Amino acid sequence: MMRFLLVVTIAAASWGADQATLEKGQKEEQRACLPCHSLRLIHSQRLSRAAWGRELDKMAGWGTKYSDRDALLEYLVATYGDDKPVTPPAISEDGRKTKQ
Amino acid sequence: MQANRRELFAALMAAAAAQRVSSQDGPVTIPGKRPMIVHNDRPEDLETPMKYFDTWVTPVDAFFVRQHIPRPAPIDPAAHRVQISGMVSKAAQLSLADLEKLPQHTVSATLECTGNGRAFYSPKVPGIQWGRGAVGNAEWTGPRLGDVLKMAGLDDGAKHVEIDGADSGLAQTPDFLRSMPMEKAMHPATLLALKMNGESPQIHGFPVRLIVPGWDGTSWVKWVTRLTAKVEMSSGFFMNPGYRYPKYARPPGAPAIPAELEVIEGMPVKSTLTAPEDGAKTAIGPLMIRGFAWAGENAIERVDVSTDGGARWQAAELSTQKLPFAWRLFTLKWTPAAPGYYTVMSRATDTAGRVQPIVPAWNPSGYLWNGIDRVGITVEKA
Numbered sequence: 001m002m003r004f005l006l007v008v009t010i011a012a013a014s015w016g017a018d019q020a021t022l023e024k025g026q027k028e029e030q031r032a033c034l035p036c037h038s039l040r041l042i043h044s045q046r047l048s049r050a051a052w053g054r055e056l057d058k059m060a061g062w063g064t065k066y067s068d069r070d071a072l073l074e075y076l077v078a079t080y081g082d083d084k085p086v087t088p089p090a091i092s093e094d095g096r097k098t099k100q
Numbered sequence: 101m102q103a104n105r106r107e108l109f110a111a112l113m114a115a116a117a118a119q120r121v122s123s124q125d126g127p128v129t130i131p132g133k134r135p136m137i138v139h140n141d142r143p144e145d146l147e148t149p150m151k152y153f154d155t156w157v158t159p160v161d162a163f164f165v166r167q168h169i170p171r172p173a174p175i176d177p178a179a180h181r182v183q184i185s186g187m188v189s190k191a192a193q194l195s196l197a198d199l200e201k202l203p204q205h206t207v208s209a210t211l212e213c214t215g216n217g218r219a220f221y222s223p224k225v226p227g228i229q230w231g232r233g234a235v236g237n238a239e240w241t242g243p244r245l246g247d248v249l250k251m252a253g254l255d256d257g258a259k260h261v262e263i264d265g266a267d268s269g270l271a272q273t274p275d276f277l278r279s280m281p282m283e284k285a286m287h288p289a290t291l292l293a294l295k296m297n298g299e300s301p302q303i304h305g306f307p308v309r310l311i312v313p314g315w316d317g318t319s320w321v322k323w324v325t326r327l328t329a330k331v332e333m334s335s336g337f338f339m340n341p342g343y344r345y346p347k348y349a350r351p352p353g354a355p356a357i358p359a360e361l362e363v364i365e366g367m368p369v370k371s372t373l374t375a376p377e378d379g380a381k382t383a384i385g386p387l388m389i390r391g392f393a394w395a396g397e398n399a400i401e402r403v404d405v406s407t408d409g410g411a412r413w414q415a416a417e418l419s420t421q422k423l424p425f426a427w428r429l430f431t432l433k434w435t436p437a438a439p440g441y442y443t444v445m446s447r448a449t450d451t452a453g454r455v456q457p458i459v460p461a462w463n464p465s466g467y468l469w470n471g472i473d474r475v476g477i478t479v480e481k482a
Contacts, residue, residue, distance in 0.1 A: 063271025
């Protein structure tokens, strides 16, 4: 039994945050970040846990109020950590005929 | 510009709700712009794709955009005023008509985002992950900043000019405020531009944009509303710790030493290959290698190109005049001897003898990337 628990604990640690935490983190991202900027600004970056933590602190200093900072950090590290592959940015539609 | 931030924030939240701001990074159209590389669309951080860089003057509709904070509400040009304050004997509120009455000057200058090329630093650093296209060359027209300050009776004791624009930070995001030393402010090429390539600057700072030739893009304040002559340089996030560079290079990944960070003034020497495109496939035969090179306040002396990964280099032809501030276009005709994959590289040298490095100094904010440029192409059998 102890051995089984140990295996489960190690597996959970190596998988990182659980699915429920990641979902909470994603919701928190929309709630806390979207009022000021689009999410591309976040999703284009690949940062270490320490660096994402510093970004969250910087944004708190600029007025962001977190309701679940821990879940947000886990979500960012799991999805946009510095070990994750970079995805190329999008290309906008032609806006030359769109009114400025 | 200082505003009631709580009001502004509430207005923005309402606007976001009204536009049903999507949580998805879906398709986006930027009014007035060709298809651009979108790093961020609210606010706009847009990079120019390499294929648009085939002219000495970069068209406004293809020019890169960097916004730290959202654009100001639409500005009525008739009501717009630029306040001249601080250490001047004749404080003033200048209209666009007042600025148009002063002698108008045109300067060709390359504007580059301080973080252009940030994506190439390893380890990665926070910030917009610009590739190679946060740069452009334009013809800027307007009165000299020096003429405006002299007209206002500039005090000899003033050593810096603080510049504010009409944009405001959201929530407690700091206002975008910059200052520069008086010597650069009084330089004849430093302008308050009313035109960009003869057109309205639009998203690039309509109706008045500060032009600081040879200095990094952060110095070029948009939507100018106030100029204040003062003794000390400005404080605030965008002067310190923002846009500072280590006086002594740090090992990659090491944190900055705050006391050793300096305000960035000027730009390094750099070249960028625009053709062939990275990753391109082409049939064997004669090819034209093209690109542009620039060097801050200096001019470009030469550009060397290698088609074998940097083993051998040959001088490219420089096709435009040798000017400070503005880039030079270069070309090299090349006929690959055999099919296969080639690494093509470019290396610029400026009039002061500065040469592009193989490895630019890593720095914690990822500024001033100027490594020797490279693209890979596959030459196929005919």
